[in-house]
Amino acid sequence: MSRADRDRWLALALLLAVLGLLYALIVHPLFTVPLRQADARIAELQERDARLRGLLQQREEVARRVAELDARGDAGGFLAEPTAELATAALIQKLERVVDEASPGSRGCAIVNRAPQADAGTDKRYRKVTVQVRLRCGNAETLAVLHLLESARPYLFVERLGISARRHFAIPGNNLPQEGGLDVSFDLSGYLRPAAGGAHAG
Structure with a gap:
């Protein structure tokens, strides 16, 4: 090259x-x-x-399903009661049934305190109903109560959960102290069904 x-x-x-x-x-x-x-x-x-x-x-199918749920009275998992006062009473009754189911005769779990809490939310459409709860329970009973509440329908919410261990704890109505156990506090909440036009009752 x-x-x-x-x-x-x-x-x-x-x-x-x-x-x-x-x-x-x-x-x-x-x-x-x-x-x-x-x-x-x-x-x-x-x-x-x-x-x-x-x-x-899928819009039409979803609308049809919502209408079916609404006709059955459980649309969206909202509380069935029309007012906050009735819904609060229903929440307390539900809590009592759940505790009794988890611990028949209050042998291993009991309600120490349950107090309605005023709704401080700013949402005008979805009104929240809350009960402050304090329990004294054994370990297994605590798990059972929380599971039953959060798997309930209408939907209930356990918030601000606080748990502290106790070496001995007393069940109200039972004079014998229990070995071990938990002091449990939480807010139990649900939501009222939205009223037409965004207003709500109670």
Whole structure:
């Protein structure tokens, strides 16, 4: 190969190297990367659009199911009582039934205190009804009570749960101290069914 041919190949190699460097420094960051990001965003939006279209196609079925639940009186798991006062009384009765079911005869668990709490929420549509609860229970009874409350229908919520261990604890009505156990406090809450127009009773 002549010297002129070698110079031409060397010049071509240098040109390709310069073009590659220009692509890496200018074209790729300024054009290729933004285009790939735009393609990924478009694909994401298309996927989201497909999901929303699928949900819209189910709108009539969801509306029908909600109407069925409403006709049965348990739509959305709201408390059945029309006022906060009645709902509070129902919550206390539910708590008493659950404790009695978890510990028949109050042998291993008893209610120490249950006090209605005023609704301090700002939501005008969904009104929360809360009872502050304190129990003295054995370990197994505590788990049973909490499970029964949170798996109940209508939906009930155990919030601000506090548990402290006791070496000995006394059950109200039972003069014999129990070995071990827990002092349990929590807020038991539920929600009134929204009234038409956003107003609520009680």
